[in-house]
Amino acid sequence: MRILFVCTGNTCRSPMAEGLMRMKVRQEGLVAEVRSAGVSAMTGGPISRHSAALLQEAGFEETISSFAIQSSDIAWADLVLTMTNGHKRTVIQRFPHAVDKTFTLKEYVEDNTENLEAIAERERLISELQMKQALSQAITEEERDRLYTLEDAIPDYDISDPFGGSLSDYQTTAAEIEACLAKLVRKLKESS
Incomplete structure (x- = not known):
């Protein structure tokens, strides 16, 4: 390793x-x-x-x-x-x-599978939103809310x-x- x-x-x-x-x-x-x-x-x-x-x-x-x-x-x-x-x-x-x-x-x-799933979803969403920004596409309120919800659910x-x-x-x-x-x-x- x-x-x-x-x-x-x-x-x-x-x-x-x-x-x-x-x-x-x-x-x-x-x-x-x-x-x-x-x-x-x-x-x-x-x-x-x-x-x-x-x-x-x-x-x-x-x-x-x-x-x-x-x-x-x-x-x-x-x-x-x-x-x-x-x-x-x-x-x-x-x-x-x-x-x-x-x-x-x-x-x-x-070893918290639920947190790891939320982290993976957050990382995917962030990548998608960064791609949208790079393509000059607007980020929807729904996408922002989903990101905030995920951020709040994940421990520091x-x-x-x-x-x-x-x-x-x-x-x-x-x-x-x-x-x-x-x-x-x-x-x-x-x-x-």
């Missing part, structure tokens, strides 16, 4: 997910490779000092640098896990062939963004990621 974590700048959330997951892979004896990238990242830059400090505190000794997401990353990955719905939409817009393997981290680890699957925040903000985000990664490990073990 090859897992790609994605956030905005690949300096805060996705590097934390990458480092923590790499540790879990080793600890649990899983067969998996883990990377991270950003939808608006500059390749080769350092990750945030708070993310680096939290990873070091957790026992992660490797160095992670930021990477801008490329088509080769998408081709490499069996699973693309984003930190927010916005990241997910960006990945799918740039790499439409990745739609079946791209999820938010929280959505992927939750975004991981909080600590960018520019205090160490405490980063600790909160790390705990949120850690809880999802524990579920991800269980899911990977069940499927192997």
